[in-house]
Amino acid sequence: MLDRRDVVARLLKDRDEALVITGLGAATYDVAAAGDDARNFYLWGAMGGAALMGLGLALARPDRPVVVITGDGEQLMGIGAFATIAVQAPANLTIVVLDNGLYGETGGQRSHTSGGTDLAAVARGCGIAAASRVTDQAGVEALAATIAKPTCGLRVVVIAVDPTEAPRVLPSRDGAYVRGRFQAALGLAA
Amino acid sequence: MDGSAPAPAALAWPDAIFAELQRWGVRQVAYVPDGGHARLIRAVHAEPTMRAIPLTTEEEGIAVLAGAALGGQRGVLLMQSSGVGNCVNMLSLVKSCGFPFLALVTMRGEWGEFNPWQVPMGSTTEAAFGLMGVGVRRADRAEEVAETVAAAARMVFEGGSAVAVLLGQRLIGAKVF
Numbered sequence: 049m050l051d052r053r054d055v056v057a058r059l060l061k062d063r064d065e066a067l068v069i070t071g072l073g074a075a076t077y078d079v080a081a082a083g084d085d086a087r088n089f090y091l092w093g094a095m096g097g098a099a100l101m102g103l104g105l106a107l108a109r110p111d112r113p114v115v116v117i118t119g120d121g122e123q124l125m126g127i128g129a130f131a132t133i134a135v136q137a138p139a140n141l142t143i144v145v146l147d148n149g150l151y152g153e154t155g156g157q158r159s160h161t162s163g164g165t166d167l168a169a170v171a172r173g174c175g176i177a178a179a180s181r182v183t184d185q186a187g188v189e190a191l192a193a194t195i196a197k198p199t200c201g202l203r204v205v206v207i208a209v210d211p212t213e214a215p216r217v218l219p220s221r222d223g224a225y226v227r228g229r230f231q232a233a234l235g236l237a238a
Numbered sequence: 239m240d241g242s243a244p245a246p247a248a249l250a251w252p253d254a255i256f257a258e259l260q261r262w263g264v265r266q267v268a269y270v271p272d273g274g275h276a277r278l279i280r281a282v283h284a285e286p287t288m289r290a291i292p293l294t295t296e297e298e299g300i301a302v303l304a305g306a307a308l309g310g311q312r313g314v315l316l317m318q319s320s321g322v323g324n325c326v327n328m329l330s331l332v333k334s335c336g337f338p339f340l341a342l343v344t345m346r347g348e349w350g351e352f353n354p355w356q357v358p359m360g361s362t363t364e365a366a367f368g369l370m371g372v373g374v375r376r377a378d379r380a381e382e383v384a385e386t387v388a389a390a391a392r393m394v395f396e397g398g399s400a401v402a403v404l405l406g407q408r409l410i411g412a413k414v415f
Contacts, residue, residue, distance in 0.1 A: 067309075069305070089308060091331075092334075093327075093330050093331070093334065094300075094301060094304075094327070094328055094330055094331040095327070096297070096301075096328070097297070097298075097300070097301030097304070097328055097331060098301075100298050100301035100302045100305065101301045101302070101304050101305035101308070101331075102305060103291075103301075103302050103305060104266060104301070104302040104303055104304065104305025104306035104307075104308070104309070104311075104313065105305035105306070105308050105309045106305075106309075107265075107266060107289055107291075107305075107306065107309075107311070108265070108266070108305065108306045108308070108309025108310055108311035109309040109310075126298070126301075128293075128294030128295055128298065129294075129298060131294050132291065132292070132293050132294055132298055132302075135291075135292060136289070136291060223331075223334035223335030223336070224334070224335055224336040226335070227308065227335045227336065227337065230308055231308065231310070234309065234310060236309075236310045
């Protein structure tokens, strides 16, 4: 089974100009473990908001690839986001859902994806045609090859990962600092 | 003839809001469909410099606008008072990160409301925003809408504040079935 840390490190290795938003919990730690970067925006709360924040950012910066990296539980809380995002369909937005089938932050309770919910099918049903499930390294490599391209079209990639918890790597929890740093990296006045 | 121009006809208040949003360079307009905002929503959809973003629930808009601000674009959230309670947790994004936030809220449940289900949230709208540190301004007369939206927009887009403008049900007119 795919290791979440390996998957995220591989996807971000060739990120180039990509802007990254992380969903709270393990996805935030995975991205931090791959290397802190001013172009990462880490969520520590606002559960259900990661993909939607990616939408607003992708619309604001159509010249840059925007990659949301989140977990199944976080995406389930904002499941209507797929419908909202499908209507806008920004070509520079990639939503990666690391699906371990459980809520790792709260004691490992089984999530709905362990109970039959197929998030890629939900995304397709909401109108995101390029929604797929990846279960092997070849799929990860295929995604990594195009992660830095801002013209790939809106896509949702659900990646099945090993439920084993990885050691925590904690990025800054100071939201105002992370925001200002990100905006400065884009040349904006914070 | 004294050469003075005739006084311009007063804009309808939704058109006055649209003019303010244009003046402030608002690019992303997230909304949950609402009768009070219907005219404004139509105008936004017809305006090529604005992106109309229909939402499935109000709190989505807070995350979308935070992303817009992160990328340097201005946005606004249009909704009805009944949706304000949905926003409470997502507003932690605004509060924790200091994102600018502007919401224009049409009120239900406060003036000639026939539907009692609108009253619980309509009577606690300001308090719900207050819970999360969002400042509230109000307009109850058509002639005060433009200046109220302009004052809020300045606080948000120049000062980085979080402000909601409540558009009173007396202004909008109670819904009639």
